[in-house]
Structure formats: structure tokens, C-alpha cells
Amino acid sequence: MSETRARIRRRIEREPGIHFRALTRALDLATGQVQYHLGRLEDVRVERVSGRTHYYPPGYDGWERTALALLRRETARDVIAALYDAEETRPDAVADRVGIARSTLEHHLDGLVDSDIVAKHRNGNRVTLSLVRPDATVALLRTVEPSLAERLTDRFERLVDSLLEEPQ
Amino acid sequence: MSIPGHVGGHWGALHVDFTIVLALSVLATAALCVAGVTAYRRRGSRAYLLVTLALAALATQPLLGGLAMAGAVSPATHHTLEHGADVVVVLLVLGAVYDVRKAAQPREVSR
Structure with a gap:
């Protein structure tokens, strides 16, 4: 080689x-x-x-490969950490805890729900979130670290979303 | 020639202090611009487009400064273009702020 x-x-x-x-x-x-x-x-x-x-x-199997790609995003990691601590919780509580706008959370949830990392449960009007495979997901968190450029982009998105957020 | 209030060193015809400030400004605005473009590609919303264009307008300022220093642009033209870029930045940010309300309206109607 x-x-x-x-x-x-x-x-x-x-x-x-x-x-x-x-x-x-x-x-x-x-x-x-x-x-x-x-x-x-x-x-x-x-x-x-x-x-x-x-x-x-x-x-790495298919689920792990997609998860590893998404876990390179700093905000997604924060969301996963919040969900791991809280087990099952409402989206507003996650956004508050991580300190992000709802639009930032929803953007990350699109990818996380599609790849079976986070599950959205609907009970009438009430939506709750939980990790599909909590321990496997947290184990993968340790495998990757976001780069400086990736962190900068994520923080830029957080800032713009929170500046442009409509009051709830 | 003595210039009132002028600080900094010269290396031949080169203003060393001004060059350092310009170089830092180019790097910092370029980093912000890259973050803006990446975020816009991820999010695709008009607000992100406007903020990213505002950052691009901000990034033209050190470039204009460089052109002026190199003598490619006269001081008067540079002054006008610089303030022109300021106006563009402010208008684009205002546009992004205004756009938030427009994007939020359909959700309000459906409530």
C-alpha cells in the first residue's frame, strides 16, 4: 500500500x-x-x-455510520446529552435546557429522527422526545469530536436562530 | 511629513500596522462568511441568505481597504464604496429581521 x-x-x-x-x-x-x-x-x-x-x-453498521456523521454536530450532541439525562421529555424543555431556539432544535431533530437516533412520540397534541438507543448513542458520542470549523458553523446557526426567533 | 495622530510603523512604502489590521480583518470576515455559507446551505431559508450576503458585504471592506492601500482605488472612491458597503450590510440585516415576521405569519393564521 x-x-x-x-x-x-x-x-x-x-x-x-x-x-x-x-x-x-x-x-x-x-x-x-x-x-x-x-x-x-x-x-x-x-x-x-x-x-x-x-x-x-x-x-460500524448502517445505523452507527449515520449516527457518527450526525454526532459531529455540536448542537446535536448537546440535544442528545439533554435527552439522555431526561429520558423522555417535551421539545420545549430540550430547547430550554440546551439554550437554543425551537427552529435550531427542529432542524437537528429532522436528521436525528430520520436516522432513528431520536424518537418523536405523539400523544394527542403532546409531543415528547426520547433516544431510541440511549447507551449505544452515548458510546458513539465519545468516538467523534466536532472540528473547530464545525463548531463555528453550529454556533453561528444558534446565534442567527435565536436572534431571529419569534417569541413563543 | 508629520501626520497628526498617526501611529504605527512603516517598512519602505508599506504601512505595517495597517497591513496587519487588514490581514486580520480579511481572515476574520472570511471565517464568518464560510460559517454563513455553510449554515445557509444547511438551512436554505431566506433569512440565512440575507445574513450570509450581509457577511459577504462585510468581507468586501478589508478587500476595498487593500485595494486603496495598493493605490488601485482613490481615497475618495474608497470612502464612498466603504460607506456603500455599510449601507448594504445594514439593509440586508434589516431584511433578514423583517423576513422573520413574514415567515412566521402562516403559522399564526393556522393557530
């Missing part, structure tokens, strides 16, 4: 769910070069989550 390919492989193992651009940036390689080597790393798994391509070492 070439040295470049081994470096790409090591990076993916260290950061499961790393996305394509972060991979090229972290290793300071050209797009085409990374594409070429990724095509030859046969056991590396690929997943498209919210329009971005993420790469994984072998050993």
Missing part, C-alpha cells in the same frame, strides 16, 4: 465518519489524489448524510 493511501486509511480510522473535504484538508492532498486512493481502499465504507460524503473504517 502506498504511503499516501496508508495515511488516508489511518486518518479514517482515527476519525470515523470524516467527510471528504476535511480529509483533503487534514492531509493536505489534492481532491483527485484522495478520490483515487479512496477508490482503492476497498473496505472503507461510504455514507451520504445530509448531502455530505462521510468515510468509515470497517466495523
Whole structure:
């Protein structure tokens, strides 16, 4: 295996769910070069989550791969931590606890509910949220850390949403 | 020539202090712009588009400053363009704020 390919492989193992651009940036390689080597790393798994391509070492199932991609978002992590502590709770309580606008919460819930990480329960007009697999989700939280750029974007969204939020 | 209130060093024709301020300004506004564009791509709302365009207008200011320093833009033109960019930033932010109410109206009607 070439040295470049081994470096790409090591990076993916260290950061499961790393996305394509972060991979090229972290290793300071050209797009085409990374594409070429990724095509030859046969056991590396690929997943498209919210329009971005993420790469994984072998050993994670489909649910874990999607979860790892979403858990790179700082706000999603805060929402999951709040749900883990509270078990089953109303969306307003989660938004208050995390300190985010309802629109920010709803944006993150779209992805988390679609990928079976968070369950929405409807009981008449009352909606509650809970984690589908609490312990497995929290275990995955430790596997990934959001990058500085990812944190900046998430905090920017929180700020804009809270500035533009209609009073409830 | 002595300029009242002028501080900072020169390196040949280069204003060192001004160059540092411009470089910091370019980096900071570019980082904000990238955050804005990424957030807009995720959210796709008009409010995010307006805020991101406002950040882009803000990012033109250090670039204009650089052009003025390099002599590509006259001081008078630079002054006008700079205040023009200020107006654009303010109008775009106002537009984003105004848009919140419009986006919220259908929900209010259905209540």
C-alpha cells in the first residue's frame, strides 16, 4: 500500500465518519489524489448524510455510520446529552435546557429522527422526545469530536436562530 | 511629513500596522462568511441568505481597504464604496429581521 493511501486509511480510522473535504484538508492532498486512493481502499465504507460524503473504517453498521456523521454536530450532541439525562421529555424543555431556539432544535431533530437516533412520540397534541438507543448513542458520542470549523458553523446557526426567533 | 495622530510603523512604502489590521480583518470576515455559507446551505431559508450576503458585504471592506492601500482605488472612491458597503450590510440585516415576521405569519393564521 502506498504511503499516501496508508495515511488516508489511518486518518479514517482515527476519525470515523470524516467527510471528504476535511480529509483533503487534514492531509493536505489534492481532491483527485484522495478520490483515487479512496477508490482503492476497498473496505472503507461510504455514507451520504445530509448531502455530505462521510468515510468509515470497517466495523460500524448502517445505523452507527449515520449516527457518527450526525454526532459531529455540536448542537446535536448537546440535544442528545439533554435527552439522555431526561429520558423522555417535551421539545420545549430540550430547547430550554440546551439554550437554543425551537427552529435550531427542529432542524437537528429532522436528521436525528430520520436516522432513528431520536424518537418523536405523539400523544394527542403532546409531543415528547426520547433516544431510541440511549447507551449505544452515548458510546458513539465519545468516538467523534466536532472540528473547530464545525463548531463555528453550529454556533453561528444558534446565534442567527435565536436572534431571529419569534417569541413563543 | 508629520501626520497628526498617526501611529504605527512603516517598512519602505508599506504601512505595517495597517497591513496587519487588514490581514486580520480579511481572515476574520472570511471565517464568518464560510460559517454563513455553510449554515445557509444547511438551512436554505431566506433569512440565512440575507445574513450570509450581509457577511459577504462585510468581507468586501478589508478587500476595498487593500485595494486603496495598493493605490488601485482613490481615497475618495474608497470612502464612498466603504460607506456603500455599510449601507448594504445594514439593509440586508434589516431584511433578514423583517423576513422573520413574514415567515412566521402562516403559522399564526393556522393557530
